[in-house]
Amino acid sequence: MLPAIRQDEYLYEIPQFGVEKDDVDDFMGQLRAFHGEFSEYFCRQEPRDHFFNYMSGRFGDLKRKTAEPIAIRTSGRSPVRARQRNLSHAIWDEPGILRKYHETVRTEMGAPDGVLIFDESGFVKKGKNSAGVARQYCGTVGKVENCQVGVFAAYASRHGYALVNKRLFIPERWFGDDYDERRKKCEIPPDTVFKTKPELAAEMLREAYHRQRIPFRYITGDTVYGKSPVFVEAADSCAGVTYMPAVPPIPGYGSVSRL
Known part of the structure; x- marks a missing residue:
């Protein structure tokens, strides 16, 4: 549903x-x-x-x-x-393009009370030759589907909103020996290791905080990130920033658990 x-x-x-x-x-x-x-x-x-x-x-x-x-x-x-x-x-020069893009976002919509938002999105695929494709939950269709999943960082302020970073989620099964040839065919770098969605989001959060390209005061995300110790620890390390995640419902309280 x-x-x-x-x-x-x-x-x-x-x-x-x-x-x-x-x-x-x-x-x-x-x-x-x-x-x-x-x-x-x-x-x-x-x-x-x-x-x-x-x-x-x-x-x-x-x-x-x-x-x-x-x-x-x-x-x-x-x-x-x-x-x-x-x-x-x-x-x-992908890092250069991203840096220039962040400068544009800062100029067009940067605000001291901006919000960083973390969530995932699925892309339905046919076949098995796309990097990271697997039968997994796809939020865009609301069910398990053959798809790729990306973890995204978005920025929002009173002036507008934009995507500001991304990571491809590669399921753990892709790192087994039976996927060696498929990883090579998809040209996944040999030193790539499995990372959970919250770990990918935490990477982007730390980058955003330490680079200081786009101003933000708040961090939010779906329950996947709100219940993750890895992501919460990354948010806690951002001094002067308020973290307001969604968290799983508490039995008997329903949506009251959503902050």
């Missing part, structure tokens, strides 16, 4: 984007300007162009927004393999 917030009767009004006709007319220009802010982090023009076409394709009306249909829509069939290689093997 889907949680109450995912059903028709929402617990609160979800903020809406204020999109005007002029915003739509000039969208590609704005997207190109946004893309230009990251151009220095690509070593060559080709991956830089592929990156822009992929970004624009993600905003289109395609039913499947993966590399192949986006490549066909934006450039014809010939560059499909090149576009796929760009996502898997092209070299770009």
Whole structure:
């Protein structure tokens, strides 16, 4: 069953984007300007162009927004393999891109009383060749499904909200000997070790606190993180920050246990 917030009767009004006709007319220009802010982090023009076409394709009306249909829509069939290689093997400065993006978030919506939010999201997949794919609980459909799961850090303030970091959750079974070939095929780094979702979230929290790129005063997360000693310890180590997690219901008290 889907949680109450995912059903028709929402617990609160979800903020809406204020999109005007002029915003739509000039969208590609704005997207190109946004893309230009990251151009220095690509070593060559080709991956830089592929990156822009992929970004624009993600905003289109395609039913499947993966590399192949986006490549066909934006450039014809010939560059499909090149576009796929760009996502898997092209070299770009990911730490630099993330740093620049955090600077943008800070400028556009940073506030001293901002909130860091931790949660997971599932992506339904077909087949078994995607990194970390397995039959596991998928929150987007509310049941166990063949999917990948990511742990995400989001930022919210009175000025807006944005995703600010991510980690791919790789199930423990993927680290068994029977998954050796699959790990190699998916090019998972050999030194990768199993980490729980709260451990991945704790990593991102410590990074956010020590880097001090985006100001925040509060931390929150779902019950997976609220009941985790690892994540609670990471939150406790952030001086001057208030931690307000969701926690499992206490028998006889129901939702009163939600802080």
